[in-house]
Amino acid sequence: MAMAALMIGAFVGMLSETSLNIALPQLMDAFHVGSGTIQWLVTGYMLIIGIILPLSSLLTKWFTTRQLVISGLCAFLFGAIISALAPSFEILLLGRMIQGVGTGIVLPLMFTVAMQIFPPNRLGAAMGVCAMVIMLAPAIGPTVTGLILAKLSWNWIFWMFVPFLVVAIIFAFTSLKNTTEITKPKIDYLSIIESAIGFASLVASVSLASDLGLTSPLVIGLFILAIVVLVLYVHRQLMLENPILNLKIFSIPQFRTGALLVMIDFGIILSAMYLLPQFIQNGLSIAVALTGIIMLPGGIINALTSAIAGRIYDSQGAKKPTILGFIIALIGALMLALATPTAPVWYIILAQIILMIGCPLAMSPAQTYALNAIQGPESADGSTIMNTLQQIVGAIATAVATILLAAGQNTIAGSSAVKFTNGTHYGFYFTLVLIVIGLLLSLTIKEDQHS
Known part of the structure; x- marks a missing residue:
């Protein structure tokens, strides 16, 4: 019950992050803006999360878990209502960015609280359920959005968040207790400024690269600014006695x-x-509503596998399920990279299901393996670091996939379907490269006491 508010909040945050992709064409028509402008609904949201997330560990030392979660959920609720009622693109973007504040607060707290309230022998199962919440949202987001857009206007995408958030706020008031120690350490404002500029510039540069191109002066300038500021930020965190983010835990191999x-x-x-x-x-050439339905089986399998993967860690450790997960994901991604415009629907569903078995099978044990290596106050830092880097990598991966999608379409002649398929092949080659890197890295996991 204590975790319910956090899980619902994290689920809605991730659903909001991934469900909007399918609605962007309708929003472009509704507000009469181009693809470069509309992309800011995704970029702006991730930008705010990228600024708030690195401060999560500091916030837990100044405010109670209950105060933070209720504030985060209320911010998201307020942002969702603004977005649903937005008369202009600017107001919609403002609503999205307020939602980002809520997600940035609630998302890392879910893992921090789980680390505090579950004993080590049940942590794998608990992390499995947390991972299921995170993984289910990207998988079912397109399905839900597709079904909404088939019958209703885009506003209902944001209205659907409201009942979830109201329930989460009720759980937060009735069941949530404080799990972290309030120490109110001295705040290093320069670190906060460096963190905001560094992470925001990095997310903005990779997001804009997909629209403006890698050689755009703005993209290059933002990327250089991000690298310089983040190097200064990392150096400062390692030197400070009470850093905003305890990066020293990266010295722990596990x-x-x-x-x-x-x-x-x-x-x-x-x-x-x-x-x-x-x-x-x-x-x-399949309609938007049917697209959502086609992606639903993979989403359900994803959720089930995430829950089971945590329990596998409790009995088997991290190495075996992680290696097996990446091997299975490799098969699914390879099938998608070989799909043609005439591929049957069952083939696409099967490929996605295989991918959605492999990814969570690797994800949950790897996450528990990492967090098990740190104890006490460091667990909040570990959770914050992982969630921050997930958002950064997510933004980079989406941007790279977008760049390759465009590049692939321009290297072949033929119908629009043939050209688009070639573009998605280029994008899925990138997915395959990531899987191979993950597989090779998983071989370095040290067998622990479970094995």
Whole structure:
């Protein structure tokens, strides 16, 4: 019951992050804006999350868990209502960015609280359920949005968040207790400024690259600014006695390996789930509502596998399920990379199901493996670091997939369906590269006491 408010909040946050992709064409028509402008609904949301997430560990030392969760859920509710009622693109973007504040607060807290309230022998199962919440949203987002857009206006995408958030706020008031120690450490404002500029510039540069191109002066300038500021930020965190983010935990091999595997896995999921609904619509010429239904079986399998994967960690450890997960994901991604405009629907559903078995099978054990290496106050830092890097990698993976999608379409002659299919092949080659890197890295997992 204590976790219910956090899980619902994190689910709605991730659903909001991934469900809007399928609605962007309708929003372009509704507000009479181009693809470069409309992309800010995704970029702006991730931008705010990228600024708020690195501050999560600091916030837990200044405010109670209950205060933070209720504030985050209320911010998201307020943002969703603004977005649903938005008369202009600017107001819609403002609503999206307020939602980003809520997600940035609630998302890392879910893992931090789980680390505090579950004993080690049940942590794998608990993390499995948390991973299921995170993984289910990107998988069912297109389905839900497709069904809404088939019958209702785009406003209802935002209205659907409201009942979930109201229930989560009720759970937060009735069941949530404080799990972290309030120490109110001295705040290093320069670190906060560096964090905001560095992470925001990085997310903005990779997001804009998909629209403006890699050689755009703005993209290059933002990327250089991000690297310089983040190097200064990392150096400052390592020097401070009470850093905003305790980056020293990267010196723990178990945490480092697990965190990298989680980042790669998240990149695999977001790149594939960005490409697949577009391929179904533009490559296979299937309507938006049916696209959502086609993607539903994979979403259900994803959720079930996530829940089971946590329990597998409790009995088998991390190495076996992680390696097996990446091997299975490799088969699914390869099937999608070989799909043609005449591919039968059952083939696409099967390929997505295989991918959605592999990714969560690797994700949940890797995450628990990383977080098990750290204890006490460091668990909040570990959770914050992993969630921050997930969002950054997610933004980068989506941007790279977009760039490759456009590049692939321009290298072949033929119908629009043939050209778009070639573009998605280029994008799925990137997904395959990530899977191979993840598989090789998973071989370095040290067998632990479970094995």
